[in-house]
Amino acid sequence: MNERTAPAAAATTACAFRGYNVTNLGRTAELLDVPRYAPTIERRLIEGSRVASDLLSRRIDLLDRVRRQEETTLATYGDAVALVLAVEAAHVDLLREEFGWDIRQCRTLFGYSLGEIAAHQGAGFLTLEDAMQVPVALADDCAALCYGSDGRYGSDGRQGMEIGVLFSRKRPIDFERVEAACRETMLRGDGLVGVSTFLSPNSALLMGQTPTLAQVEALLREQGSDFVMKVMKSEFPPLHTPVTWSRHIADRASLMMRKLDFRFSPTPRVLSLATGDYSYREGNAREILRTWVDRPQRLWGAIEKILQDNVDVILHIGPEPNLIPATFRRLCDNVEQQLKRSLGLRTVHSMITRPWLKSVLPAKAMLLRAPLIKHVVLEDWLLEQVDSPRSPFREDPSSGGRASESAEA
DSSP: OOTTTHHHHHTTEEEEEOOOOSOOOTTHHHHHTSTTTHHHHHHHHHHHHHHHHHHHTSOOOHHHHHHHTOOOOGGGHHHHHHHHHHHHHHHHHHHHHHHOOOGGGSSEEEESTHHHHHHHHHHTSSOHHHHHHHHHHTHHHHHHTTBOTTSOBTOSSTTOEEEEEEEOSSSOOOHHHHHHHHHHHHHTTSOOEEEEEEEETTEEEEEEETTHHHHHHHHHHHTTOOOEEEEEEOOSOOTTSGGGGGGTHHHHHHHHHTTOOOOOOSSSEEEBTTTTBOOOOTTOHHHHHHHHHHSOBOHHHHHHHHHHTTOOEEEEESSSOOHHHHHHHHHHHHHHHHHHTSSOHHHHHHHHHSHHHHTTSOGGGGGGGGGGOEEEEHHHHHHHTTTSOOOTTTSOGGGGOOOOOOOOO
16 A cells, blocks of 8 residues: 555445444554554554543543553543544554554445544644544533433433343334434423434334333333334443433533634535534534434434445444444345345446446445445454565455454544
């Protein structure tokens, strides 16, 4: 990969940034052990530590955490937010400084949850320090929403948090009905609840205060729905749901964002999961990021946009990316299984790569492109370059490994 070949590859590449997860170190310690990469990794971790320490008024040492390979927990959620943003910034730097490859030349940038803020940093619209201001400053309050009224995590008190995976095996879910059930539950006054992520046409992630998820499920069953809800204690702060209202997170974020130096440009395009579309325009970034706080993540809408957008490669940035690769993998598996019984992958490839035919096919037909897209996990690729340099855009990326099925936030 070099300056001459990068633009051609970037033209059909999307960069996907991961969000917060229960594990956040990934292979950062291994990258830190590579002399060629260490200065960049160290610089970003030290910068992230300084900013986070100032915002949270406590000592945070991300570099030491990585060296000791100590994972973050919900109690150190602020450290986790700073760590993910700093590592993603370092990944972007390494691509540019060591390989002459600038992600700002890519077709699109997007990210799940915290990853959307990282995408703005990668696009050059925000510095790392500015990108950290709101999510790190509000991290402790967001994490505190997961604790019960007795102050213990995972308590059965009314203010304890639960997460639910809603899915249907037979048919797409009527999400308007689900959201109506959430509103009805909140009207009863037993707590706050809402859809956090639209995962696919037949699945969604819900978060709510105990016992609201059970009430939502009961309401849906009363209405004759055959959806299944798997409920568990939440290890994720309830972002992208009305639960954040109880600490006025969205309003406080809006107030804090007025001081952010947001340097919008039409390129590269940032696909918003707050809207599921290319919604960012001059002057509206703060408004969209405000809705990012308490409105659901439209992951499936973003997946559809990527598949419609002539993307050939998705470059996964950040430590141990999982939710976006796993979503694409499930879609690929479903498409491949269906095609074995019907047209065949080669026929579909021919159909969707012919411009005249593509122009008359229904938009949903682009879902069939999923098996044709290459996925490159950047931290894996960076480590592969130490012994056997190769381009992630010209080779089979399967060596990047299979992502875990856990969620991000």
